[in-house]
Amino acid sequence: MTSLPMIPIAPTTSAAARRAALPPRHLADLDLPGRQAAVTELGEAGFRARQLSTHYFGRLVRDPARMTDLPAGVRDRLADALLPTLLTPVREVACDDGATRKAVWRLHDGSLVESVLMGYSDRVTVCISSQAGCGMACPFCATGQAGLTRNLSTAEIVDQAVHLAGVAASGVVTGAPARLSHVVFMGMGEPLANYSRVVAAVRRLCAPAPEGLGLSQRHITVSTVGLVPAMRRLADEGLSVTLALSLHAPDDELRDELVPVNQRWKVAEVLDAAWDYAERTGRRVSIEYAMIRDVNDQPWRADLLGRLLAGRLAHVNLIPLNPTPGSRWDASPKPVEREFVRRLRAAGVSTTVRDTRGRDIDGACGQLAAAAVTQ
Ligand code: SAH
Numbered sequence: 001m002t003s004l005p006m007i008p009i010a011p012t013t014s015a016a017a018r019r020a021a022l023p024p025r026h027l028a029d030l031d032l033p034g035r036q037a038a039v040t041e042l043g044e045a046g047f048r049a050r051q052l053s054t055h056y057f058g059r060l061v062r063d064p065a066r067m068t069d070l071p072a073g074v075r076d077r078l079a080d081a082l083l084p085t086l087l088t089p090v091r092e093v094a095c096d097d098g099a100t101r102k103a104v105w106r107l108h109d110g111s112l113v114e115s116v117l118m119g120y121s122d123r124v125t126v127c128i129s130s131q132a133g134c135g136m137a138c139p140f141c142a143t144g145q146a147g148l149t150r151n152l153s154t155a156e157i158v159d160q161a162v163h164l165a166g167v168a169a170s171g172v173v174t175g176a177p178a179r180l181s182h183v184v185f186m187g188m189g190e191p192l193a194n195y196s197r198v199v200a201a202v203r204r205l206c207a208p209a210p211e212g213l214g215l216s217q218r219h220i221t222v223s224t225v226g227l228v229p230a231m232r233r234l235a236d237e238g239l240s241v242t243l244a245l246s247l248h249a250p251d252d253e254l255r256d257e258l259v260p261v262n263q264r265w266k267v268a269e270v271l272d273a274a275w276d277y278a279e280r281t282g283r284r285v286s287i288e289y290a291m292i293r294d295v296n297d298q299p300w301r302a303d304l305l306g307r308l309l310a311g312r313l314a315h316v317n318l319i320p321l322n323p324t325p326g327s328r329w330d331a332s333p334k335p336v337e338r339e340f341v342r343r344l345r346a347a348g349v350s351t352t353v354r355d356t357r358g359r360d361i362d363g364a365c366g367q368l369a370a371a372a373v374t375q
Pocket of ligand 1: 142224288320365
């Protein structure tokens, strides 16, 4: 194994990234009273905020021409002020016979981010990005290779879900319901490194329409490399979202390399924070573990992981390693994966192997980089 990457505790933001202008304000940045205040400031009646919100969150309509319950002059003024274009589609690709669709968006400053829509027989899930790039530098993840460009605004995060809820509603996701039901913060970025905007985005996704998208908190998953203070803070928010912890190794020696933030918060500490989260929220924590051939897939590591998790409110999601450009690592062979599962289950730990949705379109876990896009 090679030398350890630089420890990315504080996001490694370049001077250029710090100067990057924030996107314009959007109604999804504000709660309903905030939107009413903004509308009043524009000299319009406060109830227009609710009308505008009903279009955006309730009907998934963002084109002012379709908002016929608003007088024509008012429509454009309010849409200019509160519904600026945040995400411009660069391209959309489908795979898995139309059940998976990846969207690449250009933000107002030219940054690119990606979101993935996944249809199943009983639900539609969108995987959204919380940052442009990522500062966590996990060596097996494509997003980690280019570093962090910037945090997304609350509305830039929410708008990915609203856009793709519209795509789902159009009925193009084969073999799946038309209504978006689940959101996972497993796209580009480290959600807990953009804490306040991510929590505000969760609140907006879950607020009933017209304040928000009306999703169930239990259908939201926030995934983290293990930023312990932020995990503890999240437990205090009174939200019932699922926490996913990208563990990938049960021992510090290997995790220091695979998830460099482990150099700051060790396995024992991060699991402690995970169990506190489970206890406070009653939610089972999802332990993410990418299966990397001859790196973290040995039977002894399965046994060690089993001992760490036995009796806890946890579920293990094994992710066959997805290929990333230039990576020296491969997925574990299926018999090795099966033995790993067997040992975890024998230890009494609930375990499943994640499907590899979106692989052909670089839309699977760890493949989101947005760099290969021809502009
Ligand atoms: N930064 C957060 C959110 C990203 S979620 C986190 O790390 O949890 C993306 C998930 O895919 C994480 O569990 C990540 O470790 C995993 N992943 C990254 N690269 C991968 C790859 N090449 N193959 C399989 N899983 C990968």
